[in-house]
Amino acid sequence: MEQKYLITKHYEECLSSYPKLIKLVKEGDFWRIDGCIDVTDDEGGYWETYEVSIFIPPDYPKDIPILQETGKKIKRESDWHMSSNGECCLATRAKIFHDLSEGITLLKWLDKFAHPFLANHVYRIKHNHYAHEEFSHGTKGIIEGWKKITGVRDAVSILKHLVQITGYRTQALNRPCFCGSGKKYKRCYEISPIEHRYGIPSIEILEDIKAISKSLGQRN
Numbered sequence: 001m002e003q004k005y006l007i008t009k010h011y012e013e014c015l016s017s018y019p020k021l022i023k024l025v026k027e028g029d030f031w032r033i034d035g036c037i038d039v040t041d042d043e044g045g046y047w048e049t050y051e052v053s054i055f056i057p058p059d060y061p062k063d064i065p066i067l068q069e070t071g072k073k074i075k076r077e078s079d080w081h082m083s084s085n086g087e088c089c090l091a092t093r094a095k096i097f098h099d100l101s102e103g104i105t106l107l108k109w110l111d112k113f114a115h116p117f118l119a120n121h122v123y124r125i126k127h128n129h130y131a132h133e134e135f136s137h138g139t140k141g142i143i144e145g146w147k148k149i150t151g152v153r154d155a156v157s158i159l160k161h162l163v164q165i166t167g168y169r170t171q172a173l174n175r176p177c178f179c180g181s182g183k184k185y186k187r188c189y190e191i192s193p194i195e196h197r198y199g200i201p202s203i204e205i206l207e208d209i210k211a212i213s214k215s216l217g218q219r220n
Helices: 001-016 093-099 107-127 138-150 155-166 202-215
Strands: 020-025 032-038 046-054 066-069
Touching: 001 020, 001 107, 020 046, 032 107, 046 107, 066 107, 066 155, 093 107, 093 138, 093 202, 107 138, 155 202
Parallel strands: none
Antiparallel strands: 020 032, 032 046, 046 066
């Protein structure tokens, strides 16, 4: 009941900005929103309308919604960041969690990821390229996402950093913390490990560690 109230509240908050999201229903363990999203530019000029379904996962707001483009205006090809059933790859999961680390809400997710994704495709259809930077597919994209989050530039260093922020690789308690705070490890990471994870759940980081390790030919 509590989650139903929260999801209904978050859905209603969206309607002033996205009034064509007209239907909220329970579907198994998920909630589904059906309707349309009007894509507009920064000045509010109309670009295009996409038919969509939004799937809200059982663990929401600890987990992120899924966008499905149902009108088939976007090619069902990986090069267009679309699966065969129309599920949209908005960004890496780590990047979404990071950018919504102050609290996941449906409206924030729509504003920061769903609408920009659709707008980027309108631009590509008109100009044959995306207006904004895109992530590659698979593990390469995961690494690119972590570069954006951490500022670390190579895959090996990113992998080392991810292991550090999960706490699986410790360091001497009296040495400066790896985060660069200037505090000793025992006074920094040991006191607040969660604050070192960029707002990203540990399970997501561990999955990315596995993927990057595999791509580098390293054992987990």
